[in-house]
Amino acid sequence: MKSSLTAGLLGLLFGLGLLLAGMANPAKVSGFLDIAGLWDPSLALVMVGGICAATGLLAWAGHRQRSLLGLPMQLPKPGKPDSSLLLGAALFGLGWGLAGICPGPALLGLATGETAFVPFVLAMLAGMGLYTLLPTPRS
Amino acid sequence: MQLDTLHFTPLASLSGGALIGLAAGGFALLLGRIMGVSGIVGGLLSRGGQGDRAWRLSFIVGLLAAPLVWQLGWRLPDIQVAAGPVTLVVAGLLVGFGTRLGSGCTSGHGVCGLARGTLRSLIATMTFMLVAVVTVYIMRHVLGA
Numbered sequence: 001m002k003s004s005l006t007a008g009l010l011g012l013l014f015g016l017g018l019l020l021a022g023m024a025n026p027a028k029v030s031g032f033l034d035i036a037g038l039w040d041p042s043l044a045l046v047m048v049g050g051i052c053a054a055t056g057l058l059a060w061a062g063h064r065q066r067s068l069l070g071l072p073m074q075l076p077k078p079g080k081p082d083s084s085l086l087l088g089a090a091l092f093g094l095g096w097g098l099a100g101i102c103p104g105p106a107l108l109g110l111a112t113g114e115t116a117f118v119p120f121v122l123a124m125l126a127g128m129g130l131y132t133l134l135p136t137p138r139s
Numbered sequence: 140m141q142l143d144t145l146h147f148t149p150l151a152s153l154s155g156g157a158l159i160g161l162a163a164g165g166f167a168l169l170l171g172r173i174m175g176v177s178g179i180v181g182g183l184l185s186r187g188g189q190g191d192r193a194w195r196l197s198f199i200v201g202l203l204a205a206p207l208v209w210q211l212g213w214r215l216p217d218i219q220v221a222a223g224p225v226t227l228v229v230a231g232l233l234v235g236f237g238t239r240l241g242s243g244c245t246s247g248h249g250v251c252g253l254a255r256g257t258l259r260s261l262i263a264t265m266t267f268m269l270v271a272v273v274t275v276y277i278m279r280h281v282l283g284a
Contacts, residue, residue: 004197006169011198014162014174015205019216021155022148027219031143033275040143042152047249049156050163054254057164062255067171074172081262088241089248093267095233097274099222102245103176103238104202106231109218111203116220120231127235128181
């Protein structure tokens with residue numbers, strides 16, 4: 001219960017951050033990705049702000065055996081890049097470039113009532129479902 | 140390259156990013172997990188993990204509530220989707236499948252992973268950024284869409 005409430009509040013904070021940052025607008029995202037055109041560097045600052053705010057907290061979390069709520073720490077151990085990582089990131093990049101939408105802003109956009117997000121989110125969920133049908137789960 | 144000074148929002152983007160980072164850091168510290176949207180949503184679609192459903196759903200509900208809460212104080216920002224329905228479906232499939240295969244998206248790899256300094260996330264972020272930039276370049280400046 002406590003973990004669900006916490007997750008809900010953090011989801012809300014994340015969503016408000018996306019809205020303030022300008023990430024909810026696919027046109028702005030595409031304006032950042034279009035470095036050869038009229039370039040809007042805003043999203044680089046979203047990453048800078050995000051990484052700066054997260055670094056200390058994540059380092060603190062990394063040193064703990066259990067979370068502050070007493071849950072087991074499940075942060076992934078450092079590993080080597082593999083072909084799934086590269087292929088997956090490339091496919092994601094292609095989709096992100098085509099529409100200017102990544103998973104967080106997709107859900108957020110849906111909640112604004114903008115209907116253009118409906119086909120994207122349905123297809124995204126289908127793509128995620130397709131992954132679970134893969135015969136060899138990633139190691 | 141020409142700067143789009145009209146749409147550049149340095150302060151809002153930096154502070155919005157800080158809120159995102161705060162949520163990501165708080166997520167790890169309080170829940171012991173990486174705040175990655177593709178992983179949180181994808182986990183609901185994979186078999187098993189019944190005990191995980193509640194916090195995953197709750198995170199998504201919180202995210203979906205953000206535009207409502209935002210509108211208590213401010214007007215929603217402009218939202219323009221240039222892509223047509225077919226492109227949106229193709230892009231959605233690629234984003235859904237790709238983020239699961241690659242173990243993360245912009246939040247999990249781009250913010251959490253880079254903040255932790257992991258090599259996998261650095262490689263993943265550079266890959267999806269590069270492919271996205273090349274995709275937009277081809278669409279806008281080669282095909283002229």
